[in-house]
Amino acid sequence: MNLAIIVLFGVTLMYISIAERFATYLKLVALQGVLLFFLAFSELSGANDLASLIFVVAETLIFKAIAVPVLLRNIVKKMKVAKVHAKAVPAFYSLLLVLVAMGVSVVLGDMLKIGNIEKIFMITALFAVFTGLILVITHKKIFPHLVGFLVLENGVFMFSLAVGSEMPFLVNVGILLDLFASVLILGVFASRIGKRLNDPDVEDLSSLKD
Amino acid sequence: MTGYLLIILAAFFFPGIIARTKSIASGRKGPRIIQPVRDIVKLLRKGSVYSTTTSSIFRIAPTVGLACVLTAMLVIPFAGGNALISFNGDFVFFAYLLALGRFLMIIAALDTGSSFEGMGANRETLYALLVEPALFVMMGVMAMMTGCTSFTEIFKAFNTVGDYSLLLGALFACLVILIAMVENSRLPVDDPKTHLELTMVHEVMILDNSGFDLGLIHLTSSLKFGVFSMLMANMLIPPSWKIGYQFLYFGVIAVGFAVVVGLLESFRARNKMGKNPQYLLTLIAIGLLGLIVALILMQKIA
Numbered sequence: 001m002n003l004a005i006i007v008l009f010g011v012t013l014m015y016i017s018i019a020e021r022f023a024t025y026l027k028l029v030a031l032q033g034v035l036l037f038f039l040a041f042s043e044l045s046g047a048n049d050l051a052s053l054i055f056v057v058a059e060t061l062i063f064k065a066i067a068v069p070v071l072l073r074n075i076v077k078k079m080k081v082a083k084v085h086a087k088a089v090p091a092f093y094s095l096l097l098v099l100v101a102m103g104v105s106v107v108l109g110d111m112l113k114i115g116n117i118e119k120i121f122m123i124t125a126l127f128a129v130f131t132g133l134i135l136v137i138t139h140k141k142i143f144p145h146l147v148g149f150l151v152l153e154n155g156v157f158m159f160s161l162a163v164g165s166e167m168p169f170l171v172n173v174g175i176l177l178d179l180f181a182s183v184l185i186l187g188v189f190a191s192r193i194g195k196r197l198n199d200p201d202v203e204d205l206s207s208l209k210d
Numbered sequence: 211m212t213g214y215l216l217i218i219l220a221a222f223f224f225p226g227i228i229a230r231t232k233s234i235a236s237g238r239k240g241p242r243i244i245q246p247v248r249d250i251v252k253l254l255r256k257g258s259v260y261s262t263t264t265s266s267i268f269r270i271a272p273t274v275g276l277a278c279v280l281t282a283m284l285v286i287p288f289a290g291g292n293a294l295i296s297f298n299g300d301f302v303f304f305a306y307l308l309a310l311g312r313f314l315m316i317i318a319a320l321d322t323g324s325s326f327e328g329m330g331a332n333r334e335t336l337y338a339l340l341v342e343p344a345l346f347v348m349m350g351v352m353a354m355m356t357g358c359t360s361f362t363e364i365f366k367a368f369n370t371v372g373d374y375s376l377l378l379g380a381l382f383a384c385l386v387i388l389i390a391m392v393e394n395s396r397l398p399v400d401d402p403k404t405h406l407e408l409t410m411v412h413e414v415m416i417l418d419n420s421g422f423d424l425g426l427i428h429l430t431s432s433l434k435f436g437v438f439s440m441l442m443a444n445m446l447i448p449p450s451w452k453i454g455y456q457f458l459y460f461g462v463i464a465v466g467f468a469v470v471v472g473l474l475e476s477f478r479a480r481n482k483m484g485k486n487p488q489y490l491l492t493l494i495a496i497g498l499l500g501l502i503v504a505l506i507l508m509q510k511i512a
Contacts, residue, residue, distance in 0.1 A: 004377050007503055014495050018488060092488040099495055106502055110511045119511055123502075 002042060006124050009035050010102070013131045016151060017098040017138075018091040022076045025147045026069050032154050033065030043161050060157075063176065068150065071183050076143070094138045101130035121162035128155030146183070213288025213440060216457075220464040221436030222247055225428075227465060231472025246432070253425030261418055263323045271318030272419060272426040278311035279433045286440050287362045289456040290449025296362040301349045304361065305342065308393065311430065312338055319415035326407045330414035333483070337399055337411070340490035341392045347497030348382050348389075351504045365444040378503055379445045385496050386445070387470060390438035394431050396471065398489065401480040409480070435471075439464040 009032065016028045037060035044053050089097075105126035109119050132152030136145050226243035233240025260269065285300040287293040293300075316334055319327040353359050355378075356367035368379075392399050395412030407414050416427050443463045447456055481489055505511050 003503065003506065007377065007381070007499060010499055010502075011496075014492070014499075018492070090488070091485075092491060095488060095491050095495065099491075099498060102498065102502070106505075106511060120506055123511070 002039060003120070005035050005039050006120060009039075009124060010127065013128055013151065014095065014098055014102075016147070017094045017131060017134060020091070022072075022143060025144065026073055026076070029072070029147060029150050030065050030069040032151070033060055033063075033069070036064060036154060036157060037061045040157075040161060059176065064154070068183060072143075072146070075183075089138050094134060097134050097138070098131055101134060102127050105130055118162050121158050125155045125158030125162055128152070128158055131155075211294060213286055213291070214283055214294060216288060216460060217283050217286070217433065217436040217440050219436075220439050220460075221429075221432040224435040224439070224464070224468050225432045227468035228472040228475070231469050232476050235473060235476035246428070250425045250428050250432075253428065254422055256421035256425075258419070258421040258423045261322060264318075264321050264418070267314070268318045268321045268418070269423075271314040271321075272423040272430070274314045275311035276426045276430045276433075278307045278314075279430050279437065282307040283433070283437055285361050286437060287365055287444065288440065288460070289447070289451075289453055290366050291362075293360075293362045296360045298359045300360045300362075301353070301364070305345055305349070308434070309338065309342070315415060315427075319418075322418045324418065326410075326414050327417060329408075330411055333411045333486075334395075334415060337392055337486060337490060340487060341389055341493060344385060344490075344493035344497045345389055347494065347501055348385055351378075351497070351501050352382070355504050355508065361444075366449055368445065378500060378507070381496065381500050381503065382445055383442050385493060385500070386438055386442045387467065388493050388496070390435060390467075391471065391474070392490065392493070393438070394434050397475045398478055398481045399486050404480070409483070435468070436464075439467045442467060 012028050012032050012035070016025065019025055019028065037057065040056045040060055041053075044056055105123050109123035109126055112119075112122065129152055132148045132150075132155060135148030135151060139145060139148070223243055225246035226241070229246060230240045230243055258269075282304045284294040285296060285304050287296070297303075312334065316331040319331040319334075349364075352364050352368055356364050358364045358367055391397065396402060400411035400413070401409070402413060404410055404413065407417070416424065419427055440460070443460045446463060447459050451459070502511075
């Protein structure tokens with residue numbers, strides 16, 4: 001069952017690299033949250049640490065699968081742009097990059113000789129982190145950048161699953177805070193600055209003056 | 211032999227079921243299931259008209275195309291039995307027989323000297339080039355998992371390897387559907403119903419074919435659907451099942467496949483031409499994902 005979830009997670013990562021609509025990004029981010037919830041639940045339900053289990057459920061299901069997508073959806077509604085039409089590279093190449101990233105993460109994950117690490121999670125985590133980075137690199141709009149960070153964070157979450165049932169609370173809380181801040185900043189960007197700059201293209205930032 | 215006949219039987223109804231599904235999905239009553247077969251029979255009764263610019267290549271291409279598919283069908287087994295022909299590496303033989311048929315159609319299109327047909331041939335070549343790695347990754351993975359290199363042996367062993375081969379089977383069944391759609395020039399890569407030459411891929415290549423030759427081309431394309439449904443059935447049905455169930459499930463899979471194709475064609479638009487390479491790359495991506503799943507299942511990694 002875990003393998004099926006991980007495969008689906010991999011598919012979402014590939015899909016997200018070629019997605020073009022904000023609505024698709026939202027759906028995929030929410031789906032990743034749900035998948036991570038199932039994965040974390042099945043991994044951690046054996047452990048008798050109830051506190052970490054509750055934290056994980058709250059984090060994945062409530063935060064990743066519901067709260068962040070809803071927040072993002074509101075921002076997208078405010079921006080009134082449906083499509084990510086400014087890509088730095090064509091989708092063909094970003095998919096190619098993601099495939100290369102998949103290969104690299106398999107090789108890297110296989111090479112690492114650390115005890116007590118579940119390699120499948122390790123590989124998926126690396127793949128998600130790379131995909132997040134590729135999303136950030138290959139897009140010009142600010143919204144996909146944020147989605148890239150979300151994917152990256154999902155990757156880091158996977159890392160924490162890879163090291164077994166010990167949840168590094170502090171790391172997760174820290175990342176959550178960062179993400180929350182970034183979603184807030186994007187909200188500010190969309191609602192306040194967005195009135196000036198209609199289309200939040202990060203290239204426009206270089207032309208800002210005092 | 212049973213498999214061979216079943217493919218022909220599936221091919222007999224396949225285009226009709228697709229057409230019927232599409233017409234029901236769009237709120238029409240639609241033609242009878244065997245109408246496409248009747249059309250083919252009508253075409254086969256006619257003679258062919260040849261342009262004076264064409265050479266013998268144009269005349270032999272449809273026949274060779276059909277012969278290639280009929281020969282390729284020989285290596286596909288059914289129900290864990292033996293195929294009519296089986297040897298090591300016969301899946302390469304299968305893939306390249308299909309490719310040979312396509313190659314003949316491409317040079318026949320170029321042979322007409324029409325710029326439209328040249329354009330169609332150009333596109334067909336690109337798509338064939340991009341879809342081939344997906345097929346080979348898939349077959350390579352199955353060969354790796356089973357340790358066999360012929361269709362007969364692969365499908366005898368495939369469904370019994372590992373607990374997750376159903377997952378892999380489902381992944382590859384999706385891939386087979388997508389590959390079959392590209393091989394048969396259906397949506398979203400190509401639209402068989404388009405009337406504008408500039409947006410055609412396969413249709414524009416056969417604009418000059420008429421009568422008997424056109425009938426052969428249509429026949430080839432429905433046989434290809436039969437071939438792919440048999441491949442899918444082999445992947446999904448465990449060979450240990452009783453023969454009666456095998457027949458039943460083959461029927462379910464073939465009809466289901468046709469309905470899926472019909473529904474896909476009803477509810478999605480053709481890709482923009484520029485997006486097709488990207489779409490075809492996703493097929494390779496699915497194949498590679500299957501490879502990694504297989505590596506995990508075989509415990510080569512993790």
